[in-house]
Amino acid sequence: MIEKKKGDINQRSKLDLDQKKIESARKLANKIALKTQNVIEQYTTTSIERSVCRLLGIDGVDNYNVPLPNLVVDQVQRANKLEKGVALFIGNAMLSEQDSPQRIAGSISRGEIDITSLNFNDIDSIKRILINKSKERLNLIEKKSSQRQELLKKYGEKSGPYIYVIVATGNIYEDITQAKAAARQGADIIAVIRSTAQSLLDYVPYGATTEGFGGTFATQENFRLMRNALDEVSEELGRYIRLTNYCSGLCMPEIATMGALERLDVMLNDALYGILFRDINMKRTLIDQYFSRMINAYAGVIINTGEDNYLTTADAYENAHTVLASQFINEQFAFLTGLKEEQMGLGHAYEMDPSIENGFLYELAQAQMSREIFPKAPLKYMPPTKFKTGNIFKAHIQDALFNMITIITDQKIHLLGMLTEAIHTPFLSDRALSIENAKYIFRNLKNLGDEISFKKNGIIQKRAKEVLDKAYKLLEEVYSLGLFDTIERGIFAGISRNINGGKGIEGVIKKDVSYYNPFIDLMQKKLFRGDK
Numbered sequence: 001m002i003e004k005k006k007g008d009i010n011q012r013s014k015l016d017l018d019q020k021k022i023e024s025a026r027k028l029a030n031k032i033a034l035k036t037q038n039v040i041e042q043y044t045t046t047s048i049e050r051s052v053c054r055l056l057g058i059d060g061v062d063n064y065n066v067p068l069p070n071l072v073v074d075q076v077q078r079a080n081k082l083e084k085g086v087a088l089f090i091g092n093a094m095l096s097e098q099d100s101p102q103r104i105a106g107s108i109s110r111g112e113i114d115i116t117s118l119n120f121n122d123i124d125s126i127k128r129i130l131i132n133k134s135k136e137r138l139n140l141i142e143k144k145s146s147q148r149q150e151l152l153k154k155y156g157e158k159s160g161p162y163i164y165v166i167v168a169t170g171n172i173y174e175d176i177t178q179a180k181a182a183a184r185q186g187a188d189i190i191a192v193i194r195s196t197a198q199s200l201l202d203y204v205p206y207g208a209t210t211e212g213f214g215g216t217f218a219t220q221e222n223f224r225l226m227r228n229a230l231d232e233v234s235e236e237l238g239r240y241i242r243l244t245n246y247c248s249g250l251c252m253p254e255i256a257t258m259g260a261l262e263r264l265d266v267m268l269n270d271a272l273y274g275i276l277f278r279d280i281n282m283k284r285t286l287i288d289q290y291f292s293r294m295i296n297a298y299a300g301v302i303i304n305t306g307e308d309n310y311l312t313t314a315d316a317y318e319n320a321h322t323v324l325a326s327q328f329i330n331e332q333f334a335f336l337t338g339l340k341e342e343q344m345g346l347g348h349a350y351e352m353d354p355s356i357e358n359g360f361l362y363e364l365a366q367a368q369m370s371r372e373i374f375p376k377a378p379l380k381y382m383p384p385t386k387f388k389t390g391n392i393f394k395a396h397i398q399d400a401l402f403n404m405i406t407i408i409t410d411q412k413i414h415l416l417g418m419l420t421e422a423i424h425t426p427f428l429s430d431r432a433l434s435i436e437n438a439k440y441i442f443r444n445l446k447n448l449g450d451e452i453s454f455k456k457n458g459i460i461q462k463r464a465k466e467v468l469d470k471a472y473k474l475l476e477e478v479y480s481l482g483l484f485d486t487i488e489r490g491i492f493a494g495i496s497r498n499i500n501g502g503k504g505i506e507g508v509i510k511k512d513v514s515y516y517n518p519f520i521d522l523m524q525k526k527l528f529r530g531d532k
Contacts, residue, residue, distance in 0.1 A: 021472055052517055166192075172225055196214040202507065204218070243265050249285075348381060366467060408452070416438060
């Protein structure tokens with residue numbers, strides 16, 4: 001066998017996978033994505049239009065704590081004119097009032113202006129002022145992205161897996177204390193879990209927050225505070241600490257915008273997660289996903305997808321092929337938005353029943369399969385949770401086996417398992433033990449993956465081929481049915497959703513022929529053609 005270099009797609013597979021089948025699977029996934037994209041491009045949503053407001057510089061709340069982007073979009077929607085896009089009305093008001101988007105939004109909040117009733121200026125003049133403002137604002141995002149690259153050049157990029165840990169106190173200031181402690185213990189990525197059900201709020205809270213439920217509210221100020229804190233500890237430690245938060249939900253593109261403006265590094269961004277596990281209307285969140293991923297792509301953010309969640313509701317052995325099929329589809333959706341392979345943190349998980357004989361071999365086969373099929377992707381590998389119990393010693397061993405597979409198969413984003421997570425929210429000492437466990441295994445098994453090959457037609461190779469074959473058949477079925485019908489039939493995660501049901505459907509608007517969003521064209525020019 002030819003020596004396989006990490007990330008080299010031209011080397012032979014350790015699993016002896018059928019490369020023609022992989023190529024055919026990608027083509028099927030591309031057809032599925034394009035078929036869905038034809039629907040997506042016909043619509044906008046209230047959350048996309050609010051993100052346009054934020055991208056134009058509108059922020060803050062009124063006296064009742066209603067976000068100004070919501071007030072602006074609501075005014076246009078009440079006039080039944082949102083089908084044209086909020087940008088045209090803001091641009092027209094900028095010309096008529098000779099004022100900034102932020103000040104115009106303030107006037108709307110005080111009831112001083114109705115931007116839908118102003119006489120319309122020349123459309124070319126409106127678009128010109130919007131393009132100039134949009135370029136100015138996108139330049140801020142580019143500067144944040146460049147700053148990240150400068151810091152990575154200064155500190156150097158880490159080889160091997162990123163150790164990813166969670167903070168979730170509800171209080172951003174306490175989160176900062178815990179995040180710095182985790183970084184000093186060895187964490188590479190800090191994820192701030194959102195407050196319970198924030199994904200179902202159709203607005204983004206404002207300012208620094210000190211109360212939450214099972215997590216901390218995602219706000220732009222909280223992003224800024226945590227980013228500054230991690231920059232401080234990065235300087236102290238001499239290595240770059242990445243920050244993660246979560247786009248998925250009813251405000252996907254808005255949170256993506258906030259993350260871009262505050263230099264977040266990794267963001268969960270997966271419509272299927274919202275559809276299946278939060279019952280968000282499938283059209284709403286797939287439309288939102290397109291624009292939010294484009295913003296992530298422009299900002300140099302790594303997205304995380306949520307296939308790992310399928311295995312919390314469905315059997316991990318029997319349904320492994322649904323994870324792979326979804327990874328293929330998510331990859332193609334990501335390409336359509338301008339994301340590079342190196343920004344695709346496709347998700348999967350170590351979630352088989354530990355009583356299965358040779359379960360470790362099956363998990364190893366699937367992790368190696370994901371690595372070989374997506375060689376450049378910073379794969380997100382999730383720890384065992386479903387079958388953990390109050391036996392913390394067994395849980396620590398489960399995590400150790402999970403850690404072994406990560407280093408053997410070159411997974412990149414390694415969400416750390418916790419020995420006490422089945423009992424209570426892990427203590428700081430529990431996290432320290434889990435980080436120590438991972439670092440010990442990563443150090444001692446660093447090059448094991450380079451030293452081993454798999455028995456021809458053995459258990460590992462057969463398992464990988466079986467999963468690939470089933471995933472291919474599923475992709476054929478999804479293409480035949482269409483993605484929307486597939487979701488309605490409950491094929492992913494065993495959960496069925498109705499195309500006209502779920503939360504947020506009232507925020508889906510069919511575009512008028514005159515619809516205008518200046519950011520889509522400007523970002524596409526940079527992402528697909530490299531324009532400056």
